[in-house]
Amino acid sequence: MTVPFWIWAVTIVVILGFFVFDFYSHVRTPHEPSIKEAAWWSAFYVALALAFGVFVYAVWTHQHGVEFLTGYVTEKALSVDNLFVFALIMGAFQIPRKYQQKVLLIGIALALFFRLLFILAGAAVIEAWSDVFYIFGIFLLVTAAKMVIDEVRDAPPTDPNDMWVIKMLRKVVPVTSGYERDHLIVHKKGQHAFTPLMVALIAIGLIDVLFALDSIPAIYGITTEAYLVFTTNAFSLLGLRQMYFLLDGLLDRLVYLSYGLSVILGFIGVKLLLHALHENNLPFINGGDNITAAPEVGTEFSLIFIVVVLTVTVVASIWKNKRDEAQGGVDTRAKAPTD
Template structure:
């Protein structure tokens, strides 16, 4: 895929412009977005991402188009999982609804910056060190195991990073609108808004470690990696308010993502065998009998996994709601006892 420096600069400039627009038009004035507003902007950003993928397919070939769509779908699924952790963090810090937009926007910008750094590092490693695919594959398998058995139940307000910040910084007990610092009796204090941003920044770092090796398992094109990540993060703020209640119902999302990460991890290891140069594996020769997983199969597998995880999650929570309703109707005191 031939991407000129001009194309790169235009893409980065447009991406920055979108986030600047988001901040000054939607986030600068604190408010809780309505469902209608969130739905309109979510549809806009998702449609824009899909049109961009079609453009890649038309102008660069549908092989690259397929890589983009597989990468975008994977990054979007990981971003939704990221949103779930954001929800836990803001609940832990009791961030007022009107100020959650600012926290989300800052968290998304931090995520984009961190992923941009990881993308550059990943592209450099891939172009110079072929055995890095073994490392990426092994890392994804470990992350898949962790993802499958994570419970998201830790209290972010009492994490080690936050506790350290509380020890070294003067922090107020209450929020002062959406301000990060406030002056009280002539002394400058930080507000819980800063601690929330610190916690989200740390989570962004962890998720960047997950997402970049995952998408490099689907494509080696840095441009596709960057644009898939950028479009996955665009509209994430609106999506948070649109599916806020649904997030808690996606009980199998972590397991679905674990399957996807494990699949990409295996795909990376198989690819590493094809380009093998390690002298202690097959004498440093390529292992050509190892199958390469085609991108169309990757796209199909990822799409089906996300769909199955979503359907099973909604079915389970629906059955739980029906059981709870039935128990309440038969024994009104059951809820109080529970």
């Protein structure tokens, strides 16, 4: 079934409305959200996503409902990994906590816009060339392997100040030396200048776009419906700001998260390669004919596998932290300043 344009339009307007509501109700006036506030709104957006999944399940087809739920769980798990990088950016730019909400919300909204462009482009490529699933699958397998290698080597994440885009930005646009309340752009000495808050916002937007290079192929490994790909991304990003403050201080305790995510990405990569064999047109593989004997991984199995991996990851992380606490040796990450 082709999703009509008006459904796309209504969905985008509603998603945009939530971002606008979030800005005017929570972000416009700078403040540090309480744990209770962050927990309440995180639960609200998760419940909203689940309600949408039930709606898709009932109105569209059961298969599409399961695909949405599987995709949402996957994207939500990957978005939690984003929070580690967000915390790094907040610390690198020394952003006061009461201003962090604005940076997160606008950066995430911009990232969703660029993800929409990626999703539509990906759908067009898949329609024109089904063998792109080979590229998606190999890319996810390489990404999964890199995540494991970086974790084993304990490689430090890239400092946002070392990003070439940020360096170039600071060469061509004046940047103030300090913060000007929660302003992104100020007018001083006859010229406009970015504040460090704007630079951090751009960094978060760019980082999240880079994360989309992993998440978009991953979700296309679960469903090829562009509408579901977009809505799973949108609902996973809605409430990500609140989740950042809810999980702040707990992120460092998810010590096995990268391993769990690498397993999930590797699993989806294999699934994509198997699917590509069924759609094969490459002349050097089976003479260009489809390989229908290749096994297909069902969406229901994918959902169960992903949930099990995430559960094992969390339980193993909790067990390791308790063991380390008993031995008096828990490592912690540096946090952003509180004022």
